[in-house]
Amino acid sequence: MATLERAPAKAAGPRPRGDGPRRPFWTARRRETLAGYLFIAPQLLGSVLFVLIPLGLVFWYSFHEWNVLAGSFHGVGADNYRALADDPKLPGVLRATAFFSVGLVVLNLSLALALAVLLNQKLRGSIVFRTLFFSPVVVSLVAWTIVWGFLLQKNGGINAGLDLVGVEGPNWLRGETSSMISVIVVQVFKNVGLNMVLFLAALQGVPRELYEAATVDGAGRWRQFVRITVPLISPTILLTSIITVVGSLQVFAQIAVLTQGGPGNSTTVLVYYLYQQAFEFHHFGYGATLSVLLFLIVLVLTVVQWQMRKKWVFHES
Amino acid sequence: MSSPAPLHPRPGRGALVRGKPVALAAAGLLALTACGGSDGGSGSDGGPVTLRMTIWTGNEEHLKLLNGIAADYRKQNPEVKEIKFDTLPVESYTTALTTQIAGGKAPDLAWIFENSAPDFVASGALAEIEDDEDVLPAAKKLWQHEGKLYAYPFSTSPFGVFANTDMLKEAGQPTPAEMIEQGKWTWDEVAKVGGAVRDETGEAGMVIRDFDYKMWDNLATVWDGWGAEPWSEDGGTCAFDEPEMTEAMTYLHDAVFGAEAMPAPGTTADFFAGEAAMTVTQISRASLLDDSFGWDFVPLPEGPAGSYDVVGQAGLGVLGNGDNVEEAVDFLAFMTNEKNSAALGRYFPQARSSQLDADTLAKSNPQLKPAQLEEVVIGGIENGKVKPTHTNQAELFDAVRAALDPLWKPDADVAKTLQDVCSAIQPQLEK
Numbered sequence: 003m004a005t006l007e008r009a010p011a012k013a014a015g016p017r018p019r020g021d022g023p024r025r026p027f028w029t030a031r032r033r034e035t036l037a038g039y040l041f042i043a044p045q046l047l048g049s050v051l052f053v054l055i056p057l058g059l060v061f062w063y064s065f066h067e068w069n070v071l072a073g074s075f076h077g078v079g080a081d082n083y084r085a086l087a088d089d090p091k092l093p094g095v096l097r098a099t100a101f102f103s104v105g106l107v108v109l110n111l112s113l114a115l116a117l118a119v120l121l122n123q124k125l126r127g128s129i130v131f132r133t134l135f136f137s138p139v140v141v142s143l144v145a146w147t148i149v150w151g152f153l154l155q156k157n158g159g160i161n162a163g164l165d166l167v168g169v170e171g172p173n174w175l176r177g178e179t180s181s182m183i184s185v186i187v188v189q190v191f192k193n194v195g196l197n198m199v200l201f202l203a204a205l206q207g208v209p210r211e212l213y214e215a216a217t218v219d220g221a222g223r224w225r226q227f228v229r230i231t232v233p234l235i236s237p238t239i240l241l242t243s244i245i246t247v248v249g250s251l252q253v254f255a256q257i258a259v260l261t262q263g264g265p266g267n268s269t270t271v272l273v274y275y276l277y278q279q280a281f282e283f284h285h286f287g288y289g290a291t292l293s294v295l296l297f298l299i300v301l302v303l304t305v306v307q308w309q310m311r312k313k314w315v316f317h318e319s
Numbered sequence: 320m321s322s323p324a325p326l327h328p329r330p331g332r333g334a335l336v337r338g339k340p341v342a343l344a345a346a347g348l349l350a351l352t353a354c355g356g357s358d359g360g361s362g363s364d365g366g367p368v369t370l371r372m373t374i375w376t377g378n379e380e381h382l383k384l385l386n387g388i389a390a391d392y393r394k395q396n397p398e399v400k401e402i403k404f405d406t407l408p409v410e411s412y413t414t415a416l417t418t419q420i421a422g423g424k425a426p427d428l429a430w431i432f433e434n435s436a437p438d439f440v441a442s443g444a445l446a447e448i449e450d451d452e453d454v455l456p457a458a459k460k461l462w463q464h465e466g467k468l469y470a471y472p473f474s475t476s477p478f479g480v481f482a483n484t485d486m487l488k489e490a491g492q493p494t495p496a497e498m499i500e501q502g503k504w505t506w507d508e509v510a511k512v513g514g515a516v517r518d519e520t521g522e523a524g525m526v527i528r529d530f531d532y533k534m535w536d537n538l539a540t541v542w543d544g545w546g547a548e549p550w551s552e553d554g555g556t557c558a559f560d561e562p563e564m565t566e567a568m569t570y571l572h573d574a575v576f577g578a579e580a581m582p583a584p585g586t587t588a589d590f591f592a593g594e595a596a597m598t599v600t601q602i603s604r605a606s607l608l609d610d611s612f613g614w615d616f617v618p619l620p621e622g623p624a625g626s627y628d629v630v631g632q633a634g635l636g637v638l639g640n641g642d643n644v645e646e647a648v649d650f651l652a653f654m655t656n657e658k659n660s661a662a663l664g665r666y667f668p669q670a671r672s673s674q675l676d677a678d679t680l681a682k683s684n685p686q687l688k689p690a691q692l693e694e695v696v697i698g699g700i701e702n703g704k705v706k707p708t709h710t711n712q713a714e715l716f717d718a719v720r721a722a723l724d725p726l727w728k729p730d731a732d733v734a735k736t737l738q739d740v741c742s743a744i745q746p747q748l749e750k
Contacts, residue, residue, distance in 0.1 A: 071442035156586045173584060266724045281414050
């Protein structure tokens with residue numbers, strides 16, 4: 003923008019000193035620049051107020067001990083980071099987070115892709131199914147989760163259904179592994195429609211001729227999928243995987259509603275743990291430190307994915 | 320944005336284009352700065368005062384009573400412009416309250432749960448309030464620190480057992496009143512009767528209300544019958560692995576998974592919806608009863624250690640950092656004076672010696688018979704032990720909850736699980 007502002011001066015050449023007619027301050031360029039700034043001002047202001055300043059404050063808080071009840075706030079240096087290294091609960095929390103993220107990403111992306119491929123066929127009623135699979139995306143997350151909470155009870159709808167076919171279902175939310183699987187599945191069904199739509203759009207952009215040529219060359223459907231479809235939709239696979247990985251690390255409401263981190267600490271993922279530390283246990287400084295850890299994990303994972311794109315994403319090498 | 324701006328616009332139009340965005344931006348900034356302004360109350364400078372109090376009830380009758388008291392107070396104290404009662408959801412009440420405090424928007428007065436009492440009282444978050452001699456010393460204990468009172472125990476509510484007498488009869492089982500008469504009102508008998516109800520009707524036998532395999536402090540209503548304690552009196556030593564606790568927990572485990580007298584984890588049964596024969600809860604829940612089934616309210620069953628009483632408490636305190644501490648303390652004294660506390664007693668049992676007789680209580684608890692009040696309420700308030708509390712309660716409670724989870728499986732090793740609870744929480748108790 004700086005060059006834009008200087009431009010009129012250059013165009014006008016050296017301004018005659020003294021009694022020449024004064025150019026108005028608000029030249030067209032300046033006004034345009036101002037208008038540009040004003041247009042981006044709401045977004046910029048929002049980002050600064052609600053993203054950048056809080057982000058900076060989180061780093062600042064992580065070097066402090068803040069006792070809300072006593073009203074005390076004082077610097078503790080790197081104590082919170084030392085506590086992070088010594089926290090006996092943290093390894094379990096990170097394991098649970100990794101379990102959730104890997105489970106969610108694998109299940110979500112593969113199911114979304116499978117659904118997209120199925121619904122991309124010219125079949126009757128495919129629009130109905132697309133709407134059906136997409137509709138949970140627009141349902142309130144908490145309402146969705148509460149309903150699933152009822153279904154997953156020991157005497158809930160899912161076990162009643164299993165009972166009809168003679169299977170005794172587990173106590174879904176009380177077993178350490180089954181509770182985590184339940185949370186993952188609830189989340190996958192909630193959001194799989196979004197990735198499905200993105201994949202569908204990508205699939206429809208793959209030129210038909212390539213498949214025709216491949217068929218002439220004698221390639222089977224699986225070979226066509228692996229050699230043509232996957233490489234051509236790889237930019238979308240990258241996008242969906244980044245969104246899903248980042249989203250999976252931020253899971254909170256489902257855990258808060260369904261399991262509250264239990265049984266034991268089996269579903270205490272990082273965001274839920276930092277919420278507990280900050281808002282339930284009143285360790286705001288340590289909660290901020292956990293946020294910094296989460297920030298670094300998301301940053302590293304995103305950078306790694308971004309770097310890896312050169313290896314496998316079409317058009318990127 | 321597609322066509323470039325004319326180099327020399329007409330002056331009039333230029334003025335319009337210039338003027339508007341700047342004015343808009345200025346208005347936006349003004350609005351933003353206004354957001355950061357004060358939240359109304361300004362007691363210290365003598366201006367009109369607005370008091371805000373956080374509560375966890377949204378019950379219309381409760382709010383009507385509270386607003387009535389507030390209106391009376393404002394008549395006498397015109398400088399208090401408004402008294403607002405802010406209902407926060409009960410499940411996340413303490414979290415919401417502390418978040419408000421952290422955000423610099425603390426209420427002037429707040430209800431406080433007994434389990435967070437030690438944290439609030441010891442931290443210095445509350446202002447000292449006037450002591451009232453009429454309030455029983457046992458009820459004040461939790462709310463005192465170094466000899467000073469920091470909150471008024473506005474509700475001291477004893478636990479008892481509500482029984483669905485229709486369901487018990489249907490299952491061919493004796494009612495608690497009959498069992499009391501025969502001297503058989505014990506936890507062992509409750510397990511037998513509860514199991515029989517489950518077999519005969521398919522409904523739940525006995526529900527420890529609000530426990531739900533998470534809020535474990537409600538189990539104090541059972542284990543106190545064994546004389547068990549979660550930790551030593553000074554709070555420094557874990558007592559989950561003591562023999563009394565092991566026996567009490569073994570009883571509970573057997574009642575859930577053996578006799579099936581209590582609903583298993585992951586199943587819900589609401590007594591007040593007619594889904595259970597008996598439930599342990601506070602007298603204040605009587606308001607949930609309708610005439611859909613016959614019911615009775617009796618004291619807690621006896622355990623091996625004999626009869627006992629447990630109370631749940633809630634306090635009412637003034638936040639010390641507010642602008643209107645003086646006015647808030649004054650309003651609290653008014654709200655809990657003899658006349659108003661008698662009115663509050665209708666919903667929130669008052670631990671006042673002057674009001675602790677069956678006649679006074681009967682006026683405020685029309686659903687209960689004088690005998691029921693005498694046995695459960697008066698005895699409970701006078702002798703009841705408060706549910707377990709400790710400083711740093713949220714973290715400690717979550718640690719116990721997580722460590723107790725392995726107990727709630729059919730093949731659990733009770734003694735070993737309780738030892739694990741102690742290894743998990745002992746470092747926190749020593750803090």
